[in-house]
Amino acid sequence: MTKFKLEYIWLDGYEPVPNLRGKTQIKEFEAFPTLEQLPMWGFDGSSTKQAEGGSSDCMLKPIRHFPDPARTNGVLVLCEVMMPDGVTPHVSNKRATILDDEGAWFGFEQEYFFYKNGRPLGFPAEGYPAPQGPYYCGVGASNVGPVARQIVEEHLDLCLAAGINHEGINSEVAKGQWEFQIFGKGSKKAADEMWMARYLLQRLCEKYDIDIEYHCKPLGDTDWNGSGMHCNFSTEHMRSVGGKAYFEALMAAFEKNLDAHIAVYGPDNHMRLTGKHETAPWNKFSYGVADRGASIRVPHSFVKNGYKGYLEDRRPNSQGNPYEIASQVLKTIASVEAADEQSAAA
Structure with a gap:
């Protein structure tokens, strides 16, 4: 088993331009993980203008991942921000609602x-x-x-x-x-x-x-x-x-x-x-x-x-x-x- 550095990256709730945020967790895998192996992870939305302090939990849902060439055993994990239920997209999550077309x-x-x-x-x-x-x-x-x-x-x-x-x-x-x-x-x-x-x-x-x-x-x-x-x-x-x-x-x-x-x-x-x-x-x-x-x-x-x-x-x-x-x-x-x-x- 190898310890991988997973850098979870997301867009915050600042307007009119969101900022990139990132934090790292360490997980063990036998090989470079698949997207399906990457767990959802919580963060404090009150610190990113995505929640109130009295109910600050938000969830990060991995949607793309890449090798992180700047880190040994690093993984860049691009995430969508979800509500605490892990299912409902956060209002700041523009990716979840856009039109998509692989032919475009x-x-x-x-x-x-x-x-x-x-x-x-x-x-x-x-x-x-x-x-x-x-x-x-x-x-x-x-x-x-x-x-x-x-x-x-x-x-x-x-x-x-x-x-x-x-x-x-x-x-x-x-x-x-x-x-x-x-x-x-x-x-x-x-x-x-x-x-x-x-x-x-x-x-x-x-x-x-x-x-x-x-x-x-x-x-x-x-x-x-x-x-x-x-x-x-x-x-x-x-x-x-x-x-x-x-x-x-x-x-x-x-x-x-x-x-x-x-x-x-x-x-x-x-x-x-x-x-x-x-x-x-x-x-x-x-x-x-x-x-x-x-x-x-x-x-x-x-x-x-x-x-x-x-x-x-x-x-x-x-x-x-x-x-x-x-x-x-x-x-x-x-x-x-x-x-x-x-x-x-x-």
Whole structure:
């Protein structure tokens, strides 16, 4: 028998953006445990804004698990928060109620800033560094600094070793700003792995005494880019059937549901979606081929392939909850695809 370190990880009840939480228990198993072998576990919900002090019990239900490459015999256990009965999802448990479809593919592009001493990594103690321009996909100490690349490379290795479908990294437009990409087949799978990648990044940065700043516009109303979490998406229908009429109906549905999308695309998006810095205004919907300033960017390949393939919604921001983002995208697509399939059958 081997003693395994089980790190139970969950989302707390803070609003508008939940925090990641984690605690460890030790259990013996003959081999790396299966998900079914991992027990439910309680925690004090009054300390995470998920219960009152007089009745503070909440339960953690394991729903995905991964090897923890940073620990000997470590297991990363992603959990849903349940009520004390262990059956009823807690109101903060967004994962339990979202739409899911294994045929829906999602790719999230997570942008963020490294922060040190209250400023983006690489910023001088006073004022600002040289203007944006050389930092995007940059190389060299003056552009990316001596520490950031070391962190993102370690994070990439941790994610791959854990079995997370991490697809790439790059430095971003602003000084101290970076991005990683996560892809998953199924909305829950993609969102699960985004949360786990966030957890691993934040935990890794502890040893460097560096924080991750997810706010979508941490530098406020300045000439510095904010941070997004662009959502690339497709469904089986979009990949295999598509068509111009379907695409136009889909864009009309996205425009009609603009407010519903913005409501779950991350807080303070009005600060980021200003029409500047490669963004569309938050209160106007637009789409365009290869247009980085549109709400939805349409790849050239999508049009050339007969309006089939994937699309990129550029409005979700870096603080967004990928469970809610994916679910809202699927809700909008579902109404259009149902009508398209009925029309084809008629």
